Amino acid sequence: MVISRPLRMPRKSLQRGQPAPIGRARPLHEEVVDRLRDMIIEGIIPPGERLHETNLSETLNVSRTPLREALKLLANEGMVELLPGRGARVSQLTPEGVGELFEVIGGLERLAAELAVTRMTARDLDRLKRMHDRMAEHFAAGERQDYFVLNHQIHIAIVAAARNETLAATHATLMVKARWGRYSALASAERWAEAMAEHEALMAALEARDGRLAGDVLYRHDRRTGETTEQMLRASAKPA
Secondary structure (H helix, E strand, O other), rough: EEEEOOOOHHHHHOOOOOOOOOOOOHHHHHHHHHHHHHHHHHHOOOOOOOOOOOHHHHHHHOHHHHHHHHHHHHHOOOOOEEOOOEEEEEEEHHHHHHHHHHHHHHHHHHHHHHHHHHOOOHHHHHHHHHHHHHHHHHHHHOOHHHHHHHHHHHHHHHHHHHOOOOHHHHHHHHHHHHHHHHHHOOOOOHHHHHHHHHHHHHHHHHOOOHHHHHHHHHHHHHHHHHHHHHHHHHHHHHHO
16 A cells, blocks of 8 residues: 555654654665664554655655665665565565564574673673663553663663674674564563563573573563564454
């Protein structure tokens, strides 16, 4: 379906009032990529939606050249499908693809947690604790978007604390779609509460410097997120 209505901007832009033009601190197409990626992950542009260049150019206040470059990069990430001669549309998450993705993410993050316990500094641990505490406050307040931002930062920080560049690079290539799946899973109130409890257990294991336990908790956390997203995708695909 072609987008014929003005698109809402992500929450971080809405909080400032009217959407502001994208800045120029970085290459313009990179900022467009970030903005569109957030809009897709947050469901502002839903899966399967056709991406209307004129509409998006007006909404983001950019020309079609950086927009088209951004769409190519998002296609490389698997977020967008390019349709020869017919523009582009948002990709669809599939249950099978999500299951495979979180199998791999779970394995990588289990290893990251095990390594992080032995390699992270006291400063690293304190930073993780502060992020965790803020995330818990957002959970208690029902602030899903703010929770999600910190959740993502915590997963990245644990991988960074592992001090393994190969692991971090491999993880980074998968995190775009993993963020998409994690955000989808948080639509379930039951899963959100379960995920918060898992993060509490993870933080306790990290503070105790128990690498095996931290790895196991994080692996189960990732697999449950994948399972929840798979179930939601299968349910949405069933005929009414």
